[in-house]
Amino acid sequence: MTTQQDEYVLTLDCAEGPGIVYAVSGFLAERGCDIIDIKQFGDRRAGHFYMRVHFEGSAGSAATDTAGTAAPTESGADSDGDRLRRLREEFAGVAEKFGMTWKLRPAAEKTRVLLMVSKFGHCLNDLLFRERIGELPIEVVAVVSNWEDQRSLVEWHGIPYHHIPVTKETKPEAEAKLLSLVDSYDVELVVLARYMQVLSDALATKMAGRVINIHHSFLPSFKGAKPYHQAWDRGVKTVGATAHYVNAELDEGPIIAQQVIEVDHTHSPEDLVAVGRDAETKALSNAVRWHCEGRVILNGNRTVVLR
Incomplete structure (x- = not known):
């Protein structure tokens, strides 16, 4: 055997x-x-x-x-x-x-992953839980955030937490610190688990194919900020989430995984935000799993996912 x-x-x-x-x-x-x-x-x-x-x-x-x-x-x-x-x-x-x-x-090799998060912790919590129970073939080696909100959760899991504040003026310095952590932890994949900062073109290009983002919308619709509010304004009947590779264009990187959930006219923008959390966590965990299992191959601005 x-x-x-x-x-x-x-x-x-x-x-x-x-x-x-x-x-x-x-x-x-x-x-x-x-x-x-x-x-x-x-x-x-x-x-x-x-x-x-x-x-x-x-x-x-x-x-x-x-x-x-x-x-x-x-x-x-x-x-x-x-x-x-x-x-x-x-x-x-x-x-x-x-x-x-x-x-x-x-096949048993785990991918060394660095997670990035801002204030919303649902995607972070989901990935940490799935790693803890062995559902994902990853080793989360560190978490980086521009806020302190998720420190207790991360440190409870026994994972180093790095607070790197970001402003327009300090962005180059913050990204230099991030790249230093990527090198020191021998990181293979960076996952933006609702990290609400746009990476610079230089960083996105340098890390091409090694950064996955979750966008709380069914791309290519409703890019940028507050996509659930944009969706509510249009009276959508489904809300979704898209996990994609990061490139130099905002929310334009090759799509890996998507999830949708049905809604209706009774949902407020706040309801859409709440409903969308489930779509976000599922789309992101799928994308991370498929990437780390060697199922995703880049094809220009598209991906081939061999499932």
Whole structure:
């Protein structure tokens, strides 16, 4: 019986063409690996191919030499680190042949996440709870806020809390401190869990594909401030939330996940705010999960989510 320690996730994309699935599945079969789950998408309009493979490669899985025969190791079985390194080295040849952008990682590996929040704590609380019960494959290494409101909650979870006030004049200094924390904590993903400050173009560009934001609206409608009030003014019959990657354009980044909830004319703007919290927490947790499980691949201003 194998454990998740013996499992890996391969995510790739490349120009569409014949033989890609055959090459990947053949590579794994030759090494005694067993495919657990595979998702793929061929974008015929753009001529691009996307793939995610979750596979098991047990400690006894053997490499193959150029003749296709088993290549034994000195110990008879690789350590986890040796096996992963060898799989990466050998798959590089397949990737080069097809011009792939790819990533191979252990399925059990957790993503190091830094959360950012302002005054509203519902998305923060939801992510911390889901991490605590093991529902999300993340390790929250720190929380940054421009307010002190959420300190007690975060410190109760045993997570460092960094208060970095932000004004128009101090924004460059505040963002420099943020980047310093990203480096010192070895952060892989930053999540804006209702962080009500707009990141600078320079920071958004530097962290492209590594920052997820939750916007309390069903984008592309009702961008910017007070979207629920904008929605009420238009008499909407659904309210929603959108989790997206941050880029240099306000609320224009590639969309990862969305949620909607039905409402009607009896809802006040305050009612919409209350109802929308559930949509926000669900959309954000889905986006974080899919990103950290290697299910999201950027495609220009769009995403491909292999679920």
